[in-house]
Amino acid sequence: MTEPILKLEGVCKNFGGLKALTDVSFALAPGEVVGLIGPNGAGKTTLVNVVTGKLPASTGRILFEGKDVAAQKPHEAARRGLARTFQIVQPFPQMTVIENVTAGALFGGGAASVGDARDMARKSLDFVGLAPLADRPAAQLALAARKRLELAKSLAMQPKVLMLDEVNAGLNSSEIDGALALIRKIAESGVTVLIIEHLMKVVLSLSKRLLVLHHGQMIADGPAKEIVADERVIEAYLGQKYAARLKELHHA
Amino acid sequence: AQETIKIGAPLALTGGLADEGHKQDLVWKMWVEKVNAAGGLAVGDKKMKVELIEYDYQSEGQRASQLAEKLINDDKVQFLFAPFGSGHTKIVGGVGERYQVPTIACVASSESVFDQSLKHLFGTLSPNGGMTTAMVKMFKEKFPDTKTIAVLGRDDVFPKSMAEGIAKAAEAQGLTVAYKELYPVGTMDHAAALSSIKAAKPDWIYVSGYTQDLILARKQMQDLGVTAPIVTMVTGPSYKEFTEGLGKLADGITSSSWWHHATNYTGQGVWPTTADFYKDFQAKTKGADPDYVHGSCAAAGEVIAEALKRTGSLDKAKLRDAIASTDIQTFYGPIKFGPTGMNLPRELPIIQVQDETIKVLAPADIKNAELIAMPK
Amino acid sequence: MAIYSQILANGLMLGALYACLAVGFSLVWGVLNVINMLHGSFIILGGYLTWFAWHGWGIHPIVMLPVVGALLFALGFALQKLVINRVVSAPVLTTLTLTFGLDMILYNVMTYWFTATPRRVQLDLGAVSLGPVTLPVDRLVGTALALVLTLALYAVMRGSNIGRAIVAVRMDRSAAELMGIRTERIYAITFGIGALMAGVAGVVFASVFPITTNVTGTYLGKAFVVCVVGGLGSVPGALVGGLVLGLVESLAGHWFGPQQAITAGFVLMLAILLTRPTGLVGVRGYE
Amino acid sequence: MRSGPLAYALLAVGILVLASTPLYADNYVVRTAAIVAMYGALATSWNFIGGFTGYPSFSTAAFFGLGCYVGAICQRAGVPMVLAWLIATLMVGAFAALLGAIILRLKGHYFAIGSIAVVEVCRLIVSSWSSLTGGGDGLNLPLLTWGPEQVMRFFLFVMLAILILSLIATALVDRSRLGFGLRCIHQNEDAAAMVGIDTTRYKVAAYTLSAVFCAAAGAAYASWTGYIDPTESFQILMTVKVPVMAMLGGAGTLAGPFLGAAAFVLLEEVFWANFLDWNRAILGVVIVLLVFFLPGGLLSLARKRSAGGPA
Amino acid sequence: MPEPRLDPLLELAGVTSGYGQIQVLWGMDLAVHSGEVVALVGSNGAGKSTLLRTISGQLAPREGTIRFDGRAIGGAKPDAVLTAGIAHVPEGRRLFRGLTVRDNLLLGAYLRTDKDDIARDLAWVFELFPILAERQRQDATTLSGGEQQMCAVGRGIMSRPKLLMIDELSLGLSPRMVEHLGEALIQLNKAGQTILLVEQDVMTAFELSHRAYIMENGRVTRAGASTELMADPTVSEAYLSI
């Protein structure tokens, strides 16, 4: 195995008495696409927040390209190449779509000038297929487009690791299919992707490896097929009925 | 070509000094009315009507200076009346100086206002200094046991200079200053200071500030059981608002003032005697008593009248020189400006509230009561 | 030692008055997210009404308590319903500007009618002594009233349907509508309660302090400090904030002289803002 | 937000009108022009933090007042006038940067309160530090000995210079990385940090920019009036008025704050002169009406006309 | 399951609605009978939430009629609609922060004055969702996502509606949690509750409902019994997958 691009060692995060993350350790290899699942409140979003410096970890080490970055600020994470999307989309609402993406290119993507950043933004919009909406204010976009805008903005930051927090929640199947193709394209370009999603269809079709969080603890880490059959995962997350449905599907 | 004499007055009709502004407004209007009813002011041998132009500067210094310039430039006034208080007088006086417009200040008594060689600023009040030394001397004479004094003053030009002046005068005459602090503008409560004063057990408590501070201080002294044989509040009892606000609690409080309507001066102008002014004032206000602000402001008009009469022209430079050499008697007392432009020192009234009315303890010629100790 | 018990007593009594002064402001700010620049003027208006009733007709302030409360509630309700509701969800700057403008009007009307003369209801109830400590009766009564009123308000906020509705509207206006809550009415009621509490504080203040339009700004400033120290939008917050501020000012006045007392209050406020933005007992969610 | 040719034209006309007042009007009009320029500079400064960044700052009077005092103290110590202004600007700028690093951790209403408290604390400290500042007595400055017309023209051009500098700074920031970042912060601070904007540094920069021109104006104002005291220098009213002016013109735009300041000062002029007892109330009514009927500021009128509808 | 009555409880005819200049609904027809569970599915932005907002009075219909229980309620204010008997559980739960679970539930009964009945209904909600009884003193927004959804549904029930409208039951919930909530809904319906369910996850929607409407671009494109729609290959092609 190559040197991991992102590695967590014994990361804990407490909110007062609440242990949102307990001793979480895992590593992502460059170019890997990994799914992160777990019940509501398991700590998935918190994990992303800790890795990107939005929240400080209580204890533990976070290594990015071998360097401990546990104390970084969000903007430092962004400039290093650690990009994320927000579970609740966070555009700059009064700015146009292209301005939103330009911001990503200018500050996170290392563009030399506003003009350069605009060019990078255009590419990124083309990539996600939002170019026709470039001059609309972000606030006017429908949900699916807004999620794609989140993606375009993250991409413009030229990330090395991209963490997608429920980018597909609330999309319908055909929209999801579009999003899947997009994420695959991103992964093919060499970006390491961590996908957080409750939609098993998405997780399973993109990632061969799954991480499972439960009550802030990493209860499983391994090949997707094995994970979905794991009793603990079924008990904590999938539920018997759904697991059965999945099994049927695999047989079919 | 000029038909009227124009006097400009930036006034605080709203904001913190609104009450004082309204007092000035009241007597100036009275004066102008009376002057014009008599045909106007004599300028040499002809008579000219007087016009008073006022603007509300909302108790904000920046605006006071702005309005003073408006009065000079737009309204072309020949004279300015400065507003209430040493700070704002300084500001308006500065504008008058720049345009060489004679400015009469009737409610500024801090020497610091007049020591900056503003050649066009003249003040009808006598210096504060006249309020401290004589007072210490008199109280020591009457109450020889007076050994210590506690001073609490508002951190503002006039009250601060009074607090400092009294402490200096007291020390010079052998008293011990047991407590001396300033309180900032905007103080809502004096309990902490008064509790400390109580612990110091002084023979004399001296508080300076504006009426609302003093009412509060007196009330809290009562509440907290802080007493002394002598309690002085400056300028509290000079204002009727003070005695009205305190009622019985005002009894025994001593103070000093620049003028009191119990005085009996005779002189020139629309009100030849103090009694004349008092009568008109009572008629105008349905029975209120004037205080020194009213007296001093009304007398300010006479300074202008006299200067116009003597010069017989509207030339500003001549008028300024004429005002500088003013030496007149008025119902308010003598007015003669010293080298800094301030009215000359004279013996100022020391007053005390007795049975909810103001009694004059000194000077001897207008005295109508003896100093009594604060009621327990 | 005696002096310290006196200083503490002074601080606590002053603090209760501060709490009384601030609780309505805190409520309006917390619930409506509106910084009500009119608050100081409301207090003075309540004080003036009390003074005129007392001076003109000899009506005792205690009698005026419910009357002033009702009048100011009506005034506050009407203002919110007719004016402020139109911009209630606009950004801070807009609502603040609006109430600032309204305050200029109310202030001008009050100085015109009432003049700036300091007035005081001369009840002069005297003082009681507890050992070395002297307690002015009117402040004691004021303290008691302040406590009773804040507790009453607390009970309303916690236990009643209206109280729950007020919090709900604060947290999520459109979800509150789905509960059948008429949000504009709740806003108006809240603002009315804020004005009522200000008026009632005015009644208490008129017998303790000289009342004049000059001090509206000072009162407003105190309300700010109390809110931040105690925690925004919470009734117990106002109480704790008021008491702490009273104590701090009292002690600082004693130690460093009256000149530093107010500064100490502001420094305390800045320190709390930076270390504990929710205030000493603040509720999360009002940030 | 982008400022079009209309904004530049308005600005140029406005500044020319102000600068030419000595040619055709009396000294009071010139003074009013200088005051317009001064408030224009204050509002344009405020725009960096309040308009671009969306932080409702009420610190203007603190910076203005400190500018007054630093300038006055330097001048009294014998520093030449213009140099004293420069020192005041730099020192207050440094102070704002330090202060900003602390209070910009606050958001929304809390920031508003913190920034108001700064004014009060500055006033209280200046007022109790008598040995340096003269306390409540205030400070006298050497008055310029020229005639009133010369003095007035001089200060008109000084205030205009400060205004123009603040406008140039605005135009530069508007086009730069800094301006872009500030607008992102205005829209969504979390997202701004996540795209790589060092939000703390950017906000501190905006806060500092909002201070320096106020300090310069304050120092010049002190020299102009020749006397300052704590209550006049640290006015809560000024601190509220300046954001109102900016809003009146259009916060976040290049020309708006200046136009708002001009409109506000002129309105005040009219009301003082004509309504002795009710000027404050009338201004209050005007403010209320503006909030209701012109929430986007005066510039939004012009924009609606020219664009024929919201963009 | 109880037998659906024939005359509809809720009936929409030709309803159009939208936000400002944006029109979202273009002539919606829809009916819900007493005792039914009706599902409304459709792609993002089809206008499902807009439809619920229009029914519950947060938006006024521009054209068309909305009849409920024999009365026209189009354009009525939310409190009037709630009084008429329609509760709306909004998208994203929207619980009130700073209030306990219990207070949140009681707010559902804000317009009711019958104290005893409220207490009884509260007990019934706790019986339906025992976890809420356990957590009743806790700030509602500290619950996990699924628990919050239960609380939101419970809050809807507390107004004792004739019709309960739920927007996006499963959004952001784990599969296990969706299963759990679905069971609760079926139990609720068995007790006689009429439900209009908006759901993104079509599989779940069909499983829970008697009938379903499929919406696209502000119009109904298909309607029918859920089992039939599920079996229809064109539907499963477009909407069904895991």
Ligand SMILES: Nc1ncnc2c1ncn2[C@@H]1O[C@H](COP(=O)(O)OP(=O)(O)OP(=O)(O)O)[C@@H](O)[C@H]1O
């Ligand atoms: N800022 C915070 N303060 C206190 N508690 C928090 C905070 N952020 C998250 N939590 C708590 O930490 C736990 C983990 O939350 P997190 O948002 O990470 O869950 P999640 O796995 O992303 O859930 P979901 O699938 O619902 O998005 C929850 O109990 C949540 O309430």
Ligand SMILES: Nc1ncnc2c1ncn2[C@@H]1O[C@H](COP(=O)(O)OP(=O)(O)OP(=O)(O)O)[C@@H](O)[C@H]1O
């Ligand atoms: N407040 C609003 N203002 C303007 N347009 C809006 C608003 N809310 C929704 N829209 C628009 O109305 C359309 C329908 O939205 P709606 O929320 O009803 O869809 P939906 O079917 O519920 O979708 P979803 O599955 O995403 O919840 C969308 O195009 C959306 O952008």
Ligand SMILES: [Mg+2]
């Ligand atoms: Mg999450």
Ligand SMILES: [Mg+2]
């Ligand atoms: Mg929806």
